[in-house]
Amino acid sequence: MSEISVKEYVKRQEELEDEANKLMPYDPSHCTYSMGPIRQPIFACRTCNSIGVCYSCSIQCHSTCDLVELFDKRNFSCDCGTERQFEHGEKFTPCNIRKNTTPDIPDMSNRYGQNFKGLFCSCHREYDPNTTTTMLQCVLGLECNEDWFHDHCILGIEENPDPVTEDRKLPGFPELSSFEGFISWVCIDKYSSIFEKLLSHEACDKIIAHKVYRRDLVSDQNSEGMTLESTKKRGLEEMENSSGSYSLFLKEGYREEFKRLRDSLPEGDSLKSFFMHTAPFLTCEEKVYEPPEEQEQGSLVEMGETALAQNLSHQQTLASLVAFQQIKSKLTDFLRPFAENDKVVSESDIKQFFDTQKK
Structure with a gap:
């Protein structure tokens, strides 16, 4: 594969990259538990006792769970990794971001209603x-x-x-x-x-x-x-x-x-x-917490050029780009049935795809 053909391929995939950035625009590395009750986007995890979790935990800790997007909730603290998640005797699993060794104390001000059951x-x-x-x-x-x-x-x-x-x-x-x-x-x-x-x-x-x-x-x-x-x-x-x-x-x-x-x-x-x-x-206008935006990574070509500038061999750079090509091709195949059937692609669908690639 020549460098020119790689560039041509990347150009065809840029729209797909833009769409992915729109679906998941934030950096999912900051759990909001320590911030206490704030107005923030919340996801209900129906797999884990129907608790409410923040944006980052919905990706880092509950990507394989049954999630329901609830949008903004007032005065809510993330319940990922708290006693509320394990109150029925479930095996403890820590928040993958906070790395807590025991269940944290849940915020008693959290209000739970039917939305958390979807x-x-x-x-x-x-x-x-x-x-x-x-x-x-x-x-x-x-x-x-x-x-x-x-x-x-x-x-x-x-x-x-x-x-x-x-x-x-x-x-x-x-x-x-x-x-x-x-x-x-x-x-x-x-x-x-x-x-x-x-x-x-x-x-x-x-x-x-x-x-x-x-x-x-x-x-x-x-x-x-x-x-x-x-x-x-x-x-x-x-x-x-x-x-x-x-x-x-x-x-x-x-x-x-x-x-x-x-x-x-x-x-x-x-x-x-x-x-x-x-x-x-x-x-007064309510302040809504938004996770930090994902750092701009640039196109695949730009990443390849950066790699070359860092003294990687041309062969190593192309091998990396081919790996990107393969994952993009799989994602394209995954999304094609949604487009053909005019079906809505949810955030949980995207999470499920990437989780499958890790196995």
């Missing part, structure tokens, strides 16, 4: 990556634990069993471009007096984009539920009269408006207390 929304279903259903995360999350909700469940209607299209539009559901945040009826029902007071305040118009009622399919025992077609026929007004539960959709810049409202209220006001002590994160 279930979402009030319908308690697993996430389906092949659906065009919109899912929104509750920005309050005090009662629902920052759960994700389907658009049809927000409206309280049954999902249309027929295949959906990308231009799917549910009557009564706001345009995604018309709001920035979403608070679920689950949390609003828990703090109903607070939100009624908010809605009656003059500042409400600067904060609330939409107030959307839902039809309660659970408590309405005499109803067969509202399908997508029945919703079109009956109209939004009848939906609003069918249930007292509602969700709120917040305007762009709602955090700053919440802050202004908080500062304008007198001491002792229940709404002010709610913003000060119960949900202070609503009045």
Whole structure:
């Protein structure tokens, strides 16, 4: 194989490299356990007692496990290698990053809900990556634990069993471009007096984009539920009269408006207390921890040129590039069925591939 043919091959593989970097852009060498409870991306490991682990541990310690990506969770500490992972008498295995010799003490502030078993929304279903259903995360999350909700469940209607299209539009559901945040009826029902007071305040118009009622399919025992077609026929007004539960959709810049409202209220006001002590994160942008970015390695050609500059022989350099070629070829073959069947490639699929190569 000549150096020119290697360059030609590498050029064809650069797009694949870019895609891999997008899927796993961070350096997976920093466990966040020592940082304590922070807002960070969390993965649920259903193999290891459904614990929550950080990005790095999901790769370094749980790559062969059944993982569910939960995205950002507030005030959460990594539970990889803690007593919570082995609380049912499982054999101890250390965190591959921290190298702890005994199980560490878990953070008791961690909140565990249905998401850690891979279930979402009030319908308690697993996430389906092949659906065009919109899912929104509750920005309050005090009662629902920052759960994700389907658009049809927000409206309280049954999902249309027929295949959906990308231009799917549910009557009564706001345009995604018309709001920035979403608070679920689950949390609003828990703090109903607070939100009624908010809605009656003059500042409400600067904060609330939409107030959307839902039809309660659970408590309405005499109803067969509202399908997508029945919703079109009956109209939004009848939906609003069918249930007292509602969700709120917040305007762009709602955090700053919440802050202004908080500062304008007198001491002792229940709404002010709610913003000060119960949900202070609503009045400021939450900082989300991100693992350090992976160091840029350059293309295979650049790595080969670097090797030559370090006095490696031309033969050794080409041998290294051929090894890269072989692994890239295997990865291409692995990904081809996904492309042919228009199937979503998950992070766990990529992890499984590389784990297989180690054996």
